[in-house]
Amino acid sequence: MEPTLMRHKPFCDIKNLHVSFHGRTVLQKVNLTLSDSGILVLVGSSGSGKTTFLRSLNRLNEHYSGYSGGGKIELKLSGSMQDIHCPDLEVTELRRQVGMVFQTPNVLPVSIAQNINLPLKLVTGLDKAEREGRLIEVLQEVHLWDEVKDRLKENSARLSGGQQQRLCLARVLALKPKVLLLDEPTASLDFKASHKIEDLLIELQDRYQIIAVSHSLRQARKIAGQILVMKEGQIEHLLKKDQFENPEMLQKLLEDIF
Amino acid sequence: MEAFLQYATVFSALIVLILFGFLTYFTLPLFAEGQFAELFSLHWRPFHGEFGILPMISGTLALAISALLIAYPLGLGICLFVHGLGPRWLARPTLLLVHGMTGIPTVVYGFVAVFLLVPLLRNNFSHGSGFSLLAAALTLSILILPTIILLINSQLEHIVPKLRLTTTALGISRIHELTRISLPAASYGLLSAAILGFGRAVGDTLIALMVAGNAAQIPEFAFDSIRTLTAHIALVVATDSQSTTYHSLFACGLILFLTTASVNLLLHRIKHRTCRETDCE
Numbered sequence: 001m002e003p004t005l006m007r008h009k010p011f012c013d014i015k016n017l018h019v020s021f022h023g024r025t026v027l028q029k030v031n032l033t034l035s036d037s038g039i040l041v042l043v044g045s046s047g048s049g050k051t052t053f054l055r056s057l058n059r060l061n062e063h064y065s066g067y068s069g070g071g072k073i074e075l076k077l078s079g080s081m082q083d084i085h086c087p088d089l090e091v092t093e094l095r096r097q098v099g100m101v102f103q104t105p106n107v108l109p110v111s112i113a114q115n116i117n118l119p120l121k122l123v124t125g126l127d128k129a130e131r132e133g134r135l136i137e138v139l140q141e142v143h144l145w146d147e148v149k150d151r152l153k154e155n156s157a158r159l160s161g162g163q164q165q166r167l168c169l170a171r172v173l174a175l176k177p178k179v180l181l182l183d184e185p186t187a188s189l190d191f192k193a194s195h196k197i198e199d200l201l202i203e204l205q206d207r208y209q210i211i212a213v214s215h216s217l218r219q220a221r222k223i224a225g226q227i228l229v230m231k232e233g234q235i236e237h238l239l240k241k242d243q244f245e246n247p248e249m250l251q252k253l254l255e256d257i258f
Numbered sequence: 259m260e261a262f263l264q265y266a267t268v269f270s271a272l273i274v275l276i277l278f279g280f281l282t283y284f285t286l287p288l289f290a291e292g293q294f295a296e297l298f299s300l301h302w303r304p305f306h307g308e309f310g311i312l313p314m315i316s317g318t319l320a321l322a323i324s325a326l327l328i329a330y331p332l333g334l335g336i337c338l339f340v341h342g343l344g345p346r347w348l349a350r351p352t353l354l355l356v357h358g359m360t361g362i363p364t365v366v367y368g369f370v371a372v373f374l375l376v377p378l379l380r381n382n383f384s385h386g387s388g389f390s391l392l393a394a395a396l397t398l399s400i401l402i403l404p405t406i407i408l409l410i411n412s413q414l415e416h417i418v419p420k421l422r423l424t425t426t427a428l429g430i431s432r433i434h435e436l437t438r439i440s441l442p443a444a445s446y447g448l449l450s451a452a453i454l455g456f457g458r459a460v461g462d463t464l465i466a467l468m469v470a471g472n473a474a475q476i477p478e479f480a481f482d483s484i485r486t487l488t489a490h491i492a493l494v495v496a497t498d499s500q501s502t503t504y505h506s507l508f509a510c511g512l513i514l515f516l517t518t519a520s521v522n523l524l525l526h527r528i529k530h531r532t533c534r535e536t537d538c539e
Contacts, residue, residue: 063426065346095429104423109443111418119425122434175428 017071038225099172105164162193333406368468385481389471412446
C-alpha cells in the first residue's frame, strides 16, 4: 500500500527505500509521501525498523558498518524538494538541516555553553556575537535558559537527564534545521521530564517538521498529528488524527495490526 | 590474600626508599670531599681529576627532547589515523603493529640503527662518524613511539566512539571532531603520553650506548656525538669500580632516579587535576 495524506503540501517523498545491515534486511519497499500535518510519530514493535527509517532521512545509516541500501528520498529543505542523495548536497549540510536527537542525552564533554557554541562554530562558521545571540535564543526556546543562565561554563554532565536532553535539542535547533528527527527522546527520562519534552515538541511543531519514534501510545496520542505504524521493516498504516483521538480505537487498531 | 598484598606493597615501597637512600649515601662523599662543584663542571677527564657530568646531563636532555619531538607528532598522527582519518579497515592492523613494536627488544633497534642508519648518515652528510645525537634520537623515537601511541589511543578509545555518532549527526566533519572535541577531551592522555615518553627516553640505555657515539661533550649540533647519563654509568661501571670516578656515578644515578620519580609524581598530579575538572572517576 502507498499511504498518502495531502492535507498540506508534501514534505517528504520516499520511493522504494530499502536498507540492510550485513545482508539482513531491516527496511524493505518503503513507498511513502508525507505531508505537513503536525508531528509524525513512528510506532511499532522493536525491530520493526523505526530507528532505521529515521536514520535514512539524515543518511546516518551509512555511518554503521555493514550498511547497504537504496531508493530515493526527497525532503523539503530550504523551500524546495531535494533528493538527499544528490551529490550537490553535502552530507554534512543535509545533517545540519535534518537534526537528530537520540534516546539517551548525548552531551559533548564540554561546558553547557560550548555544547551549543562548538557545533555552531564548526558547522556554520558564525562569528562570536552571532553565536552568543543564537545560544540565548535556543536555550530560551527549549525553556532551559532560566535554569542554566548562571552556570553556562559548568560541565554539561552535571545537568539532570531531562535538562541534558533539552540541551541536546537546543544544540540541534541552534543549527537552524528544517526537519527534526527524535529517536525515543524521552525513553531515558522520568515522567515529569518526559512531559516537559512532550509539551516542548508540541510548541515547536509549527516551526520545524518533527518526526519522532515513540514507544508509548500515550505519548503518541498526545503529540502526534499523524501516526506511522511500522511492522517488519514496512509501513503498515498511516493514521490520521481522527483515527487515534479515541484511545480505545487506537488500541484496537494496533491490536488488529500486530 | 589481603595481608599478602599489604606486605607486597610495603616491600615495594621499601625497595624504592632503600634505593634512594643507597644512592644518596654513596653520593654523600662527593659533598664531604668538596667535589660537588666539580661534578657540575663541563669536563669529564677522570685522569686529570675532572668529573664533570654536565655533558652527560645535557646529552640526556638533548636526546630525550629530540626523540620526543620526533615521536610525539608522529604518534599523535597515527592515533588520529586510527581513529577516523584513515580507512576503517587499516585501523586494527595499525594498532596490532604498534602493539607488536612494544615486544621488540631494544637491542634490535640499536643493531639495525648501527648497520643501516649510522652509515646512511655518515655517507650522506659529511659530519663525523654518523654515531650522533641525530642517529640516537631517530632510533629512540621509534622505541618510545608505541608508548606514546598506546597512551593516547587508550583514552581516545573511550572518548571517540561515544562522540562519533553525535558529531556525525550534527554534521561535524571527522577532522573537526577529532581536533576540536576529542583531543581536548583527551588532554590527560596527551600529557601523560608526553611525560611518559620523555621518561622512557631519559631512562633508555642501550640505544644511546650503541648509537650516540658516547663522546662526553655538550652537544651543539645534531651530528655531534653525545653521551647520556645512562650510557655513562654503563661505560664507567664496565671499566672502573673505585675512586671518585665511581662515586660520581651515584650522582648520575640519583639524577636519573629523581627524574623518573618526578615524571611519575607529575603524572599523578595531572591525573588528579584532570579528574577534578572533568568529573571522572
